[in-house]
Amino acid sequence: MKILLYGINFSPELTGIGKYTGEMAAWFAANGHDVRVITAAPYYPAWKVGAGYSASQYRTETWNGVRVYRTPLWVPHQPGGLKRLIHLASFAASSLPVLLAQWRWKPDVVWVVEPPLMCAPAAVAFASLRGAKSWLHIQDYEMDAAFDLGLIKGATLRCWVAGAERWLMRRFDRVSTISSRMVDQALSKGVSAERVVHFPNWVDISGITPLAAPSAYRADLGLVADAVVALYSGNMGNKQGLEILADVARLLQGDPRIQLVFGGNGSGRADLQTRCAGLPNVRFLDLQPLERLNDWLGLADVHLLPQRADAADLVMPSKLTGMLASGRAVLATANPETELGRVVMQDAACGLVVPPENPAAMAEALRALAADPARRAELGANGRRYAERELSQDVILRRFEAELMALVQGDAA
Known part of the structure; x- marks a missing residue:
């Protein structure tokens, strides 16, 4: 198949959408497909x-057998509601000529990821005019999250945006998303059930495995042998509700x-560093290199x-897969009752869940886990088994490949 991937985030970004899109592109190329990517310079x-x-500047490169087209965009240093919209719009505008340039290549599938939804109109129009199939993959319901988190405001604007989103989503041949609750959300927006696909995030279970010896980071950070480490790793943005971590650290100092x-x-x-200033039990590090991820x-x-309560079931934290694989x-x-709560407490049985924005409950739960190494080991082993059973990269992408081929070959049959 000729597969055109279209989205603002891509490798070498280490977290979020860019990580998954990069891994998917490399996997498809390694399995004999012709893959091209329209994206921006890494910034996230x-x-x-x-x-x-x-x-x-525009730039073309070859990466792991994939042809990658990088287009200009504006990157604000402090993204807010309006700045974020301008940022996304700059990529949607600058990438349009590159999308049109793929006309002669004639892809079989145009796969576009949300965020940003701003790229979706051009993607579905191009696919329709060129005789390709169109696929919208939703990592975050960015419009719902933006309004619920207060990044964008206005009841009239929200009503108009919701209507436009519903109309646009129904134009795609397939709409996929990463959790069952998010699948339900797609159905509620008017996408027919036969067009909706559950396409979860995955993890490289051979690359991330439980350690047999203490992590080298313990020595790097000067931690004593019996220290219990509570780790937050990943993006530090608005939808995570990171302020609770500072409150928990203060309660546990x-x-x-x-x-x-x-x-x-x-x-x-x-802001999180400011909140944690002077706390002796907190250490900050940058994102760590991929070769040290395990x-x-x-x-x-x-x-x-x-995770903030008002982001529940609009986003599913992609970092959870690596946590589970690490054991x-x-x-x-x-x-x-949210999907995150159900996965942690029931499906994977890998940990504890406390109410959002309740630092006292989180601190108490962390104290309980710190005092019970046997329980931590049991929960970690449960999570690892779940990752091996449900989240294998090859299993998930092989299933997705079959969905893509069935979609493409449906016209030829």
């Missing part, structure tokens, strides 16, 4: 264009055995997974 989650890349390590970058990091995730005795216990903030 630091909101700063990576070294060696330009925000103002009298317990020297519990050390909190926060690794990542993003628009919310500076050791990094294995640093945790407990993985911390905060470490998880402590999440979520209501039990």
Whole structure:
């Protein structure tokens, strides 16, 4: 198949959508498909264009057998509601000529990822005119999340945006998303059931495995042998509700055995660092290199997974897959009836869930896990088994490949 992937985030970004799109592109290329990618220069989650890349120039490169077209975009240093919209619009506009240039190549499938939804109109129009199939993959319901989190405001505007979104989603041949609750959301927006596909995020279960010895990061950070490490790793943005981590750290500062390590970058990091100023039990690191990812995730005795209540079921934290594969216990903030709550407490049985935005409950749960290494080991082993059974990269992408081929070959039959 000729597969055109279209989205603002791509490798070498280490977290979120760029990580998954990059891994998917490489997998399809390695399995004999002709893959092209239209994307931007890497900038996420630091909101700063990576070294060696330009925000103002077009560039073509070959990466792991994939032809990658990078287009200009504007990257704000502090993304807010309006700035974020301008940022996304800049990529949608600059990438349009590159999309049209694929006319002669004639892809079989145009696969576009949300966010940003702004690229979807051009993608579905191009596919329709060129005789290709169109596929919208939703990692986050960005419009719903933006309004619910207060990044964009206005009841009239929300009503108009929701109507436009519903109309647009129904134009695609397939719409996929990463969790069953998000599938339900697609159905509620008027996409017919036969067009909706559950396409979850995955994890490289051979690349991320439970450590047999203590992580080298313990020595790097000067941690004592019996320290219990609570690790937050990933993007530090608005939908995570990171402020609870500072409150938890403050509540636990009298317990020297519990050390909190926060690794990542993003628009919310500076505020979190300010909130944690002077706390002896907190350490900050940048995102760690991919070659040290297994050791990094294995640093945790407990993985911390905060999420705001108003983002429930609009986003599914992609970082959860690596947590499960690492074989470490998880402590999440979520209501039990949400999908995140159900996965952590029931499906994977990998950890504890406490109410969102309740630092006292989170601190108490962390104390309980810190005092019970046998329970942590049991929860971590449960999570690892779930990852092996449900989240294998090859299993998920092989299933997706079959869906794509059935879609493409349906016209030829």
